[in-house]
Amino acid sequence: MRQLSPLTFLIVVLALLGVGFFLLHNQKQAMPSAPANANHSAKPGFDTYPVAEQYKGPIAAPDFSSNPRTREFRTRITEAMKQGVNFAGHYVIAESGSNQ
Numbered sequence: 001m002r003q004l005s006p007l008t009f010l011i012v013v014l015a016l017l018g019v020g021f022f023l024l025h026n027q028k029q030a031m032p033s034a035p036a037n038a039n040h041s042a043k044p045g046f047d048t049y050p051v052a053e054q055y056k057g058p059i060a061a062p063d064f065s066s067n068p069r070t071r072e073f074r075t076r077i078t079e080a081m082k083q084g085v086n087f088a089g090h091y092v093i094a095e096s097g098s099n100q
Contacts, residue, residue, distance in 0.1 A: 051088060051089030052089070053089060054085060054089045055085050055089060055090045059081050059084065059085070059092060061081075062077055062081075073094065073096060076094050076095075076096050077094045079094075080092050080093070080094035080095070081094075
């Protein structure tokens, strides 16, 4: 195996250090840091993101003709709509026991 001259070795080492610094510097810029008051051990809950205002207007009727499978869930979706807004202050989430 051929031996590198001291100057070539120094150039290679400086180039590798430069590439490493460049990659490390760009990685830190691309990854935003968490806020100082962030609790990393606890999972966020709904109370972490409170709703500013609750929607009180009419609930739009779903378009059951957009997908043939929606007929399977028509009753459940309609019943959920009658209950009103139940998620994030603006949405109606219909729950189903089905695994489909």
